[in-house]
Every structure is written in structure tokens, then in C-alpha cells.
Amino acid sequence: MIRRVLGFSPVVAAGLVSVAAAEGDVAYGEYLASECTTCHLLGATEATGGVPLITGWDAETFVLILKDFKTGVRDNAAMELVTARLGEEEMAALAAYFAQAE
């Protein structure tokens, strides 16, 4: 309803995103990152429990680690599940966002 009123269908939104995907769309990454921040702390200097901090990593490393979970090289059921539906565009966006996040 809301999207129809505004003309912002998911298809249109996805189209907008893909334009900026190559360099990693920070705004899209920030939205996607909200799935991560249920467990991974922002604004912290040390991790709590068994969930690492993921802010400030360089983008290339970030994407490589996501791919390791996606392909099962790294082993964690929750991370394997989350990365299963991340494509190149989503990984680049997340990496771009977390690289500059604190």
C-alpha cells in the first residue's frame, strides 16, 4: 500500500541498488547490516560472548570471510544460513557499510 502510493516497489528499489553495486552501496549495506547487528555489536571496543566484532574491517577481507561461510569453509550454522542468500551485490554493500561503521 505504502509502496504503491510512493511508487517504490521492491523491484524499483532493487533496480536502484544495482546501479551502485560495484563499489558497494553503503545505504543498501546499512539496511542489510541490520540483520547482522541483532548479534554483532556496533559501537563496542570488545566482543561479548562468542560473537566477534565486525566493524572497521577492510572490504575485501569482509567479503572473503562471508564467502568462506557461504561455501562452508568456515563452520557456523547461523552464518552459513545468513550468507546463503547474500549475492555479490549484497556482500559488497555489507562490506562497504561495515568498513566505515564504528
Add this chain to the structure above:
Amino acid sequence: MTNRRTVLRGLAAAGGLLAAPAVLADGHGKPRVVVIGGGSGGATAARYLAKDSGGALDVTLVEPSRTYFTCYFSNLYLGGFQDMKDLGHTYGTLAGAHGVNVVHDWAVDVDRDAKTVALAGGAVLPYDKLILSPGIDFVDGAVPGWDVSKQNKMPHAYKAGSQTELLKAQLEAMPEGGTFAMVAPPNPYRCPPGPYERVSMVAHMLKARNPTAKILIVDPKEKFSKQGLFEEGWQAHYAGMIDRIGPDFGGDAVSVDPEAMTVDIDGSVEQVDVCNVIPAMKAGRIADMAGVTDGRWAPVNAADMSSKVDADVYVLGDAAQQGDMPKSGFSANSQAKVCANAVRGALTGSRVFPARFSNTCWSLISTEDGVKVGATYEATPEKIAKVDGFISQTGEDSALRKATYEESLGWYAGIVSDMFGV
């Protein structure tokens, strides 16, 4: 309302991708969002709306409690793994750092024609968008003999805080070799593994303090969440302590007498020492009063969590009837972020991204023996639909179970930071 919709249709016709604020000042300043309920759904929605809109939205959070105690990890308090004070969270950062107008009052009515919320204290809050995240209430008469006036004799402890502390005190005072009974709820209810994690934590506590004590679960359900994992753990850690009576043996025909401390299971009367009654649940009452429920829950559209009956009202978390997601704090938090993105887009013209949801529920069975179940979800025209999932396996080694428990500690720190701010 009609005027603004007419204006919006005009805007849409003139060019749907106009980035101008969709709700322009019509006699007031910034677009107003009122959020009712400051738990996993409501606190998250308020925080993301305020944080991401950079002051472009007027966000009010209505929550009666000044300190919110999470239901998640309250079982670990019963087991002795958490302090109650660490489960309590306040709203100062939402107000101070994010600019949310935190109103500690009860919402007592919603007028969807006037687009206002009435508070018990007498104030009336106008809204452009209303987000309801009221959690659960109990169904009247669900367990004959029990009502809220009896909750000190037979606590529910399913809204965390004083009820949880009461249940723990009763368990600690239980006579040697006594019986703890749990009347488990029918589906759907908040936190599907919650009652069984509670049994595990009570068993852990009793094994140390009162090892001849017995636990009796009276359950209307044939099956329950993570059943194989819990039953394996109960056999390994608490052999002979826990009995469960399912619907085949009267678990679906239960009444209680809180004065006599008896549980009647299809005509067979059991004397018990502590009784935890977890009644059938429904959406928090304000959802009913807002007229957005159909039966016990409030049906929503999966794409943005908007009510099926009012596009300016959204329902999050336990109260929502959304499809495949379990009623959990993690789910509510996930839904809140999709909703906040959509609401902000509708009110300010910011980018709206496709809905994506996820959930993971960790449970502790014994010391460092953690298990988890999780899934990803997407919005379909009909419902929030499961995409893929995982569950811990029976027979896992202790190192993996310890890592799973430690992961739950990290998740707890993460979600409360995501809800209440840092």
C-alpha cells in the same frame, strides 16, 4: 486523512519516484510516528526510525515500564546463569542519544479515524503512522481455575520481571522431594522453546539444591520445539526427574486449584508444590482496542508489517499474525527493521529496500550445553515465508554446545544494544 491521501495520489500520479517527503506538513511539523510497546519490536522500530531519519521524524515511544526485563534469558536467571539486574534495560539512550520521545504511560485507546492514541494519563497523541508492538496477553479462561488474580500462587513468569523472581523464590523454597508442575501453552505462543528451556533450567537448579524433586509438564501439544534436543539433554543431565503428560493422557484437559495447589489432569488430581501456569496467548490488548485483530492476533502484510485493515497501522512481534516466523524477540527485532525502513520511506521519501527477515532461538539445556534453531524468511503476497533453516543436532560434541552457548551470550549483548542503543 482523506485529504492527505488525495494529495498523495496526486503526487504519485505526478511522478512516483519524487524524493520529496510524502507527508507534508498539514497543520503540524515533522511526520509523527507513535510506537506502542517498548520491547524487542517497538524499541527497535523507534530507535531505527529516529536514528536513520536524522531528525526528520517525530518518534514517540509509549511504554509503561521504566525498566524493561527481557523474557529471553529469564530462564537462565532461574537456572542461576544470569542476574535479574542484567536482564533489565532502560530507555535513556533512546531518549538522549536518538531523540525518541519516551512516554512512560499506558496506551488505552486508538482512534484510527482521528489517527490518535489516548493514554491512561489523559494525553492524546496524534500520529501519521502507528506501530503496535504490544507483545502478548493471556486468553481468559484458558486454564480453568487460573486468572491473573491467582498469579502469585501460580506464576506465569512469561512476562519477565517480578513474576520470574517470584517463581524462582518458590522453587528455592520447595520442600525436599517436592513437585514442580508446568502447565504448558497451546500453539501459537511466545518463544516456542521457552517452556522447555525453563524446565531444563529448573531441573539444573533443583539437581543441585533438591535432587529428589520431580518436574511434571502438562502439555496440550503433541510435539514441541527442539523436542529431540531437549529430551536427549534431559536424559543425559536430569534422568528420572522430568515427566511430560501430552494430550494423549489428558495434557489438553487441565484445570488448576491455586488455593489447594492441585492440578487436575483429565480427572486425575495431582498435589504439587510449585505450579507455573503458562496460559494460551493472544495479542496484547491494545491491538484489539485498535480494531486490527482477527481472532487472537493481528494479521499483517509481509512486505512492511502493515495491518491488513489499515495501511497506516503496523503490528510487530508476538502480536502479529504474519506467517512462518516464530513469536520471538529475535523475530520482532527483525520485523521492526523492515517496518522502520518502510515507514521512513513512506514518510520521508527515503529508499525502501525489499523485506528480509531472520530468526535464531538459542536454548540452554545445562551448563555450557547450548542448542539453537534458526531460519531466514522473505515476504510473499500471502505471508512471511520461510526460505531456509537449521537446527542443532542430537549427539553434538561438548565443544560445539559450549560455542553455541557462548554465541547466545554475544547475541544477547547484540540485540539489547540494537534495541536500546549504545
